Structures are given as structure tokens and as C-alpha cells.
Amino acid sequence: MVRAINRRSVVEAIAHHGALSRSQVARAVGLSKPTTSEVVTGLLAAGLIREAGSTHGTQGPKAVLYEVNDSAAHVIGIDLGRRWVRAAVADLSGRIIARHDERARLRSNQTLLDQIGDVARTVMREKGIDWPQVAQVVVGSPGVADPVRGVVMLPANLPGWERQGMIESIRARFEAPVKIENDVNLAALGELTQGHGRQTGDFAYLWIGTGVGLGLVINGRLHRGAHGLAGEIGFLPITADPEFAATRWPRWFASPAVQEATDRLAAAREMTNPPTLRTVFSLARKGDPLAREVVDVVAGLVARAVSTVAGVVDPEMIILGGGVGHNGDLLLHPIEMALRSLTPLSVQVVTSALGTDAVLHGAVGTATSAAWDTLLAESATSEND
Template sequence: MTVVAGGASAARPQLIRAINGKVLLDHLRRSGPLSRTELARLSGLSKPTVSAALGTIERAGLVHATGQRTGVPGPAAILYGVRPEAGFILGLDVGREFLRGAVADLAGTVRSRMSVRAKAVDAMARIQELAGLATKLLGDAGIGASQLTQTVIGSPGVYDPKLDTLTLTGRLSGWDSPAVLPALRDAFGPALMIENDVDAAALAERVHGHGRDVDSFAFVSVGTGIGMGLVLDGKLRHGSHGVAGEISYLPFAEGTGSDARDARKRGSFDASASAAAVVRAARRAGVRGASSAEKVFAAAARGNAVAAGIVAEEALLVAKAVCTVITVVDPDLIVLGGGIGQAPGFLEAVVDQLRLLAPVLPEVKVSVLAADTVVAGCIAAGLDRAWQHVAARIGNSAS
């Protein structure tokens, strides 16, 4: 018993040093660079304790002196900040038409970014293309694969931990094969995290977009596919089975023929309101040149009454889905994203319908983030995970 008590007593100062180091690192991550005096004020720790904790995280290679604060009374104060090279994150977006990616350092600064058109016709070839893109990104960033702290892939679908596979992968052919995840782990190593692509876009919105200062919001993406990312109490919510936000399965009218087949495979709302559904509706109605949803919207903007009717029906369908979200979750904000969600004038059409349908009308905004939104969300998710690894390094350094 004496040995156990002694061990616990010896471990206590180490634990306290590690906790203090994490507190300072969190302040430096959010507000740095900072001086020792500023860190003491923000943390409530004494200056000697701050000095000791700074030594701990500096030995761990996580912070460094970045300069001096001048222009204020008294001697110049040394400023400390996170050492960006202490970790790197690779974020990849696997889409049907494009593969996008970026490498960022631990401070969140993007070191390289790239987008390539997808050429693969099957899942294994798509993984090879992703690996090739990753190699180019690492080369442009000037780092090796061994320096990566975390890799995050934004992908259509839901991860099923029981089967260790991806399900509900939509239009990404073969991506739900049981062989996909093992092949991805072989290509990218154990520090691999899979995030639903729309959930990743919601994370990007939380960090860089309209969701920055909002406690709860829904990011609704309408385009080639349909999905939603739900942030409640500042946290992304996946649900018990990972399907929170899979609004493509809302039970809207399925129609017949290809519409019904789409509904069974990808969900009724997807079959009714995705870009492909808009094109089908326009072609059935005789809209000339309706080769894409974008062209249907353009025809409506030019005054084509038939195309305008299809756009109005699309706005009604999206408003019904958003109304469902409002009545179940009651978020502070709805953000529309995707090719259709961000189309000019579409926001106003959806809001007009919501005024008639919804019991309350939260703020509804169009995302201002660009095509690399999913990559930005993957980087954000990777940074959160990387800082968990950093916390472990602080504990090891304090011991």
C-alpha cells in the first residue's frame, strides 16, 4: 500500500504540470501569440506556474518564442505561440467529378491546395487517385507522409462500425464495398478519419462561415446530392446510427420510372429535388437545353415560364425539408449550400415558401464558402483530432 500511495503522490505534480500545459496551449491556440503576463491573466495561474508550464510544452516541441511585444511601458515581453510544424493535417474530398485536397499545419495555415478531375471508374482506382493527389499535396507542402498527424477524408455515406464499411454512399459507384475502408487504411495509414462530406461542410461553416457565432444551425446542401450537417450546442451531431442529417431519405413523393428507382436507392427527397431531378422535370416539361440544373435556373432567370415553374417547385420541396428541420430541431440558423442551394435568387424563393409553411422563421442564409468547403471542414476536423494527440504529448513531456 505504501508503494501505491507513493506512486500516486509522485504522479500528482506530473498531472498538474500536464493540465497547466494544456490550459496554456489552448489559450495560445485561440488567442496567441501571448506573453507570460498575458497567459497568467487569461489562465489565472501564477507567473512561476506559467513559466514552468511553458517549459513543459516548449520541451514537447509544441510552442516557441515568436518575437517581442514592444511599444508598451516596461521591458519588451517575449511572445509565445504554437509551433506550426508540430503537426500537419491532410484533408481530402472524394467526389464523383472532382478530388480536392489540402495540407495544413497545426496553426491551421494551409501549406498546399489542389483540385483534380476524377477519372476513376471504380472504387479501387479512385483510392489510387486519392493517394496520388495526397503525394502531390505533401510534395507541394514540402513535408513527408511521416510528418502527418491526421488524415481526414470527406466522403459521401455513413460509417457503419459494426460492419466496418461505408453505407448510403449515393452516386459514388462501388464506394460502399467492404474492401474500400481497408484499402483506404492501407493507402493512408492508421491516422485516418472518415467524415461525411456534408457534415464536413457544416464544420467548415462553423469555423469559417455563418455558423461561427451561432450555437445551433443546420447546413442544408442541395445539388448533385442532398444532405444536411447539424450543429447543436456548438457540436456536430451524427446521431446514434450516424444518419443524422440524411434528409435525402425524407419520404417525399417518389414518382415512377427512374424517379422511383432513384428514391429506393438514394432516398425520396433526393429523387424529387436533386440536380438530376430538376433536369428530368425540365426535360419532361419540354425546356430546351436542359442539360444541367444550372441551365434550367438560367432559363428561368431569362423569363422561361416553364423553367420558372420548375424552380418554384424546387424551392417548395426544399422549403418543406427545411420546415421539417425547423419543427424537429428549431435551430438558430439555416445555411443553404450546394449548386442549387447557392443559386442566385433561390434563397428568396425558399424563404417565401417557409413564411407560409413554418411555425417560426429562423435566419436563412446562403453559404459564402467556395468549392473546397468539404476540404476546409476536413482540415477543421483533423485539427480537433490532432490537438488530442498534442494533449497526449504534453502528458508524456511532463512525466
């Protein structure tokens, strides 16, 4: 374990500072020169770092420089949603080198499971990558994976996804190690490393789309809770209707208040079917006053969630994401106005910097970190052998 920790420290130092010599690595990580030399030699043998030229323009003999070998392995991140399935392959720096997006095939669980494997193989073929070169796959899915029971709990917008053996069925589509993570948690992690979360270690990512969820980052770390269910705020009684609040799945936007507002819009515009929220936001953006009334009702529900989170967690920032949450141009102002009447607490509300790619970036980042853990542990163990 100590050898693996030392190797991670060396890799992180080289990744942060750029190409370094052995003596520069020793100073950067605080290891002795003999220990540093041993670690560097082991990393070279494992192919995790490589030579990158030599020092020049200094007194004394030239020293070999070393850089991280980002192409030593690859990772795959997958965002599995109700409407889209997105996949990306990245190198060990987390840099995405290929991606593929396609509409979700929801005819059956089997169809969707097959699609997950298909999109992974599609991005691999684009770069000529084979399974032995893939160190980790991370799948972002609605719900919370329970590896003990082998099920996905509370997959609100994927009916049947909670059946027994689903986790093994997902893993069977890949020939590499697989982790299944909650999609909203991954979106929060993506925002932490590449979005607004870089500015603070305390924030909440509020996902508002087909389902509703929350990713909590406290002191720079994802907070999962005792059972992995932290952030399942779709089950909070946000609406004032007790019967609606007791429904099984988080369908805030099917609440009586939203339905009444959309019915008025549909009647006034002579629509044959109630408009979707996507249509509502489109009309509101064009200046339709009745559509803006619906937006205000939706913003009121979001403001209740924001005020609840602010009072319990006190985050520095709440980031809005998901299909509804991305409409910040229409939502942020009415949310701010509603918050003034709901709470005296101050909280900054912004829309996601990563948009619809937040889950995918979180999946890639999580896969990269897990891949390095595995590769460094394996290299340390193989040296012992």
C-alpha cells in the same frame, strides 16, 4: 490527462492572445506560476511553442515571449465528391498553405482510392512535406463511416463505396493517422468556424446536390445522433408520391414533379436529352420562363425539407450548400414564398458563405483539432516517460 489539458489551455491562450510571457500565460489560464512554467517548458521541449522575442518598455527585467509553433506539424484535408476530389495541406493553425483540385476518377473504386492518395501527395510535394510531418488526415466522404464494421454506410452517390473493408482501403493510402467523416457534417463544421455559423451556435447545413443531407449544429457542437446518422433527410418522404418516397436512395430531383417540369422545358426547347439541373439553373439565370418553372418546383421540395427541419430542430438559421443549394440567387425567393404556405414557423435561410470549399475547410479544421489532441497527449506522455 491533466497535463494534456493544461497544455491545451496554454496553447489556446497563446493562440488567442498572441505572444505571451510565462506570467501572462498564468494569468490567462488561471494556473499557478510553477505549473505554468512546467507546462511551458514541456511545450518548448516538444516543439509545440517557440520563443518570440521579449517584453520591452516595461519596468523590471525583460520576460521571454512565447508563440505557437504552427509549423511543428501539418494536416491534410480531403473532400471526396462525385465530381471533384479536393485536397489541402495546412499548418497547426488551420491555415491552408497548398491545395489541389481535380475531377473525380470514377472508373472503379480502385481508381478513386488511388486518386485520394495521389492528391494528398501532390499538395505535400508542393510544400516539400513528408509523411512524418503529417499529424492527421481527414477525408470527407458521402455516407457515414462505421469503424466497427469497417464500412461506409449509405454512400448515396458513390456506388460500391459501402463494400466491406473500404475504410481500411482508404487508410492504406496514407502514412499518417486517418479519419473518415461524413462530408455534409464537415461542411457544417466548416461553416461553424469560418462561415455563417460563427454568428450562431444553432443552425442546420442543408446539402442539396447529387445527394441530399443535413449537418446539425446544436449549442455549437455537431449533433451526430445515436448511430451517426442524424441528418440523413434524403430518406424523408418529402415528395407527395408514395412510390417515389419509398425508393432506396435520396433522389428528390428525379421526382415526378421535377421530371414533368424538365420534360416540358426539353420539349419546348427541342432538346434531345432532358436537361440537367445545372443546365436548368443556367437557363433560368438567362431569364428562360420554363427553366424558372423547374426552379420553382425544386424550391418547393427544398422548402418542404426546410419546414420539416424547422419544426423538429428549430435552428436559428438554415444554410444551403451543395451544387444545387449554391444557386441562392434563384432559389432563396421561391423557397421563402413556398415556406409561407407550408409553415407558420420563422427560419432564416441563407446560402453557404464557403461555397464549394465548405467540406474542405471542415476537413482541415477537424484534422487540426485532432492533430493537437494527439500532439499534446504525446508530449505529456513522453514527459512522464
